[in-house]
Each structure stands twice: as structure tokens, then as C-alpha cells.
Amino acid sequence: MSLFFQLVTSGLATGAIYAALALALVLIFRATNVVNFGQGEMATFSAYCTWQLMQWGVPLWLAVLASLVGAFAIGIVTFRLIIRPMMDAPVEATVVITLGILVLFQAACMWIWGAEQLSFPSLFPGGGFGIGEVRVLASAVGTLAILLAIALAMGFIFRFTKLGLSMRAAAFDRTRSVLVGVDVERMLMLGWGFASVIGALAAILIAPRLFLSPTMMTPILFYALAAATLGGWDSPLGAIVGGLAVGVTESLGASYLPFVGADMRIAVPIALTLIILLVKPVGLFGSYKVTKL
Amino acid sequence: MTLLDIRDLSVFYGKTQALFDCSFSVGEGEFVALLGSNGAGKTTLLRAVSGLLPFKGSVFYAGKALDKISAQTRLALGVAHIPQGRGTFTEFTVEENLSLGATIVASRSQVREDKERWYETFPRLRERRNQLAGNLSGGEQQMLAVARALMSRPKLLMCDEPSLGLAPSITQEILAIFKSLNKENGMTLLVVEQNVDITLQYADRAFVIEAGQIVASGTASDLIGNEDIKKSYLGVAG
Numbered sequence: 001m002s003l004f005f006q007l008v009t010s011g012l013a014t015g016a017i018y019a020a021l022a023l024a025l026v027l028i029f030r031a032t033n034v035v036n037f038g039q040g041e042m043a044t045f046s047a048y049c050t051w052q053l054m055q056w057g058v059p060l061w062l063a064v065l066a067s068l069v070g071a072f073a074i075g076i077v078t079f080r081l082i083i084r085p086m087m088d089a090p091v092e093a094t095v096v097i098t099l100g101i102l103v104l105f106q107a108a109c110m111w112i113w114g115a116e117q118l119s120f121p122s123l124f125p126g127g128g129f130g131i132g133e134v135r136v137l138a139s140a141v142g143t144l145a146i147l148l149a150i151a152l153a154m155g156f157i158f159r160f161t162k163l164g165l166s167m168r169a170a171a172f173d174r175t176r177s178v179l180v181g182v183d184v185e186r187m188l189m190l191g192w193g194f195a196s197v198i199g200a201l202a203a204i205l206i207a208p209r210l211f212l213s214p215t216m217m218t219p220i221l222f223y224a225l226a227a228a229t230l231g232g233w234d235s236p237l238g239a240i241v242g243g244l245a246v247g248v249t250e251s252l253g254a255s256y257l258p259f260v261g262a263d264m265r266i267a268v269p270i271a272l273t274l275i276i277l278l279v280k281p282v283g284l285f286g287s288y289k290v291t292k293l
Numbered sequence: 294m295t296l297l298d299i300r301d302l303s304v305f306y307g308k309t310q311a312l313f314d315c316s317f318s319v320g321e322g323e324f325v326a327l328l329g330s331n332g333a334g335k336t337t338l339l340r341a342v343s344g345l346l347p348f349k350g351s352v353f354y355a356g357k358a359l360d361k362i363s364a365q366t367r368l369a370l371g372v373a374h375i376p377q378g379r380g381t382f383t384e385f386t387v388e389e390n391l392s393l394g395a396t397i398v399a400s401r402s403q404v405r406e407d408k409e410r411w412y413e414t415f416p417r418l419r420e421r422r423n424q425l426a427g428n429l430s431g432g433e434q435q436m437l438a439v440a441r442a443l444m445s446r447p448k449l450l451m452c453d454e455p456s457l458g459l460a461p462s463i464t465q466e467i468l469a470i471f472k473s474l475n476k477e478n479g480m481t482l483l484v485v486e487q488n489v490d491i492t493l494q495y496a497d498r499a500f501v502i503e504a505g506q507i508v509a510s511g512t513a514s515d516l517i518g519n520e521d522i523k524k525s526y527l528g529v530a531g
Binding site for chain 2: 165179
């Protein structure tokens, strides 16, 4: 039994990373109807910025803070330069464009910092503590705490502030929002900014484990896509629950299903997502309209 | 005094022209109806005035040319537009819809005051303040759309087909509310309708639009009796 809890705990910690990136994807999808395949690479770029600042002698936390501010700016600039001009383009075009964002940021990282893996310091102390026979890492607790803080902050902003209400309105219906005086473009821009910050946090949290490289977030993006699909593409809560569920099933599947093993571990959450979609095509918390053929 | 002055207004969707040199004006404190059948250009005209569509010609509101002014600024100047099909935020609560209506209002106390005021006018909205707008009946949604538009304290309230999908008695109720806003608060109204007979009971004056052109105008009492106009342009059988 203690193996089970051990696997759940480590699954939740990894799941929190998937959840954060999925949350970024969902925020952007809700606001601009675009699946940003470049979200992971934008985040990697921000993690490199943190690394670079530390090379220049900036203390870790300050470097993280500065990179998050930078990530906000990157989100806004990406929206203004790349997304806004083609917001009403057909979905095929937006897919190609966001794949372009992926290539752009990956190439930028490669060009500036090279392809080799760099070690990245953890935000949390190295040790852990035991609950019974289960050993919990401080980094796992810290990662989950940061995800919880993001979720609470977003919940508060969306539910209780005028800014959050306007952002939700802009995501819900642009024309109606214009008519009530919401500055729609500004809200969508802020949405991209916030999403970029959340993605950057995910990259900074996972970098100590995966080592920093230009392709570090590419596999994470697949888990995040599964998480967003599982939870429902228009539900931030769904992204979080989906991310954690993907993390836990991945961790359990890799250990309990001998034929899966380490190399096929991504198959387990994808299978889970498929099963959920068969039962509920919009995902667990999704509510958008589904066209039946 | 003229509040809204429209001169030679033309609107294009790509290469297709939807409005052809429309000219008319609405005086301050007037209740004006814009009548026409489906596809006549009524909605297009309102969308041009509120800033959702670019136009050629000129639109003056309180003496200001609107063509270079954003939709948001037009709202702040006092031009409110209730779109066809209510335009409520169906996945938001009634209360949130009212808050959204006050997006351009900076003062929190004014927002509280106005919510209270419109809940007095529309008691059913108060009862349902925490329900999702999408769960309201058609009539309640139209009332919510009106109350939401009023939250920005408009001087000119434009409403696109309030009768759409509503029972005649509910339409009467909505138009009666417009009439009292007009009489008691001096609000200027421009209501677009296909439902000629009911609308003319409440409006002071009306314009008839057909195929993108203003083809007739007159006081409500003149038009009520004018069977020719009704038959020719409004699809009303004798």
C-alpha cells in the first residue's frame, strides 16, 4: 500500500506541472480559440532567462521573478504581433501559426544557449520528510503549493474582480463585450500574458528534474494537451484536475502495468483521456457545444 | 435639439452594399422607431451607429462626428445598443451581467445604486440575481438586456427587435418600460422593429427602411393609419 501512496504523491507533483501548462493552454483557448502549441517552448525560453540571470549573479528568487515579468511581456508581444492579425483565421491556419511559435522559440533557445543540457537549481530545499513509509519530497509539496496558489489567485481574479469579469466576458463573446464597453483586445492580450507567466512557472519548476534544454517542454506539452482534453478545453478547473489525473495515472501505470514500463508511460494518460472522451466528449468539466456528425 | 443626426450613411459588407445614403435624425427625448422587414438593413444601421461596423457618410451624436470614435468611447458618450437576440452573457449570472453593463463606470457606489434601482424596476431580476442568464425566460432575458444597457447610464438607448421570440404581451411590457424611460427620465430611444402595430402604439415617430434605404417617415399616428406603406414595405396584409 505504501508503494501506491508513494506513486500517487510523485504523480501529483508531476501532475501539477502538467496542470499548470494545461491551464495556460486552456486560458488561451478560451480567450482566443487558439491551441497554442508553442506554449511549452515559450515557457522554456523564460526558464533560460532565469538561468541566464543567475549566471550573471542574480539571486534565484529574483531571477525567477524577473523572468516571470519577462514571460508576461513575451505573452503580450506574441499576441500582438502573431495572434491578433489572424485571430479569425480558419483553425488550420492557427495550428500552423502556433506550431510556428514552437519552432521560433525553440530555435531562439538553441541559437542563444545551445543544445546541451544545463543543470537548473530547484526553488525548494533538497530533502523531504516521511509520512509513515511514504517519503514526500519538499519539491513535490512546493510544486503543489504553487499550483494551488495559482489556482486560488485565478479563481479569485475571475470570480471577484472587475478585471476578471471583463476577461471572462471577452473570452465568452467578443461582440457582446464590445457593446458593454469591455476593451476586448486588452483583455485577450492580458490573457496571453497571464498564460505565458503560468507556463513559465511550469518550466521553472520542472527544469531541475529534466535539465534545461531547448526541447525540455516538448514532451510536457503532450501531457498538458491530454490534461486539457481530459478536463475540458474551456474549463480552468478541468485543466487542473486533468493535469493531476494525468500525472497520477502516468505514475501508477508505469509501475503497476508491467507491459507499459518507462518508455510507454505516456500511453496510460492518453488511454485514460480517450476513455473519458468516449463517455463525455467535451471532457470532465467542459461545456462547449459539440457538433455531432 | 437633435441628438443623433445621420447623413448619407452607407455601409458595405465587403463589396456588398447594405445601406444606401440613409439620412434621418432623432431629437433629444424622442422615441423613434425604425421599421422594416427582414434584411432591410435595420440591424446594420444600429451596428454602424454603435461602432461595430465602419461606415461612409456621417453620423453625429450630440454634435460629435462618430466615425473616428471607438465603440467603447461611444458608450461612454451615452450611446447604448441592445443587440438582436438580447446579447446577454448566458453563462454569467444576472448580477454579473449587470456588472458587465457597468464596465465603463468607475464609481462602485454608482454601480451599487444603479443595480438597486433596476432591481426595483425589474423585481424578477432581483429574484434571479444569482441564476445564470441563460436559464431565464425570453422575456426576462430581454429585461436583463435592457437593465444591463441602462447600467452605463445612456442618453440614447438603441434596441434591436425587442419583440423577437417574445409573446405580444411581453413585448408590450418591454415597450411600456421604454416609454416610461422616455417620459420620466427623458431618455432618447431608437427602437428597431418588424412588429409595426405594437411599436407604433408607443413611438412618437417612425422611419421605414427597405432594401437599405429610408423610404418613408412620419409621426406614429400618421403611419398607423397608412395602409399603403404597411402593405408596400412592411409585409403587413391589409
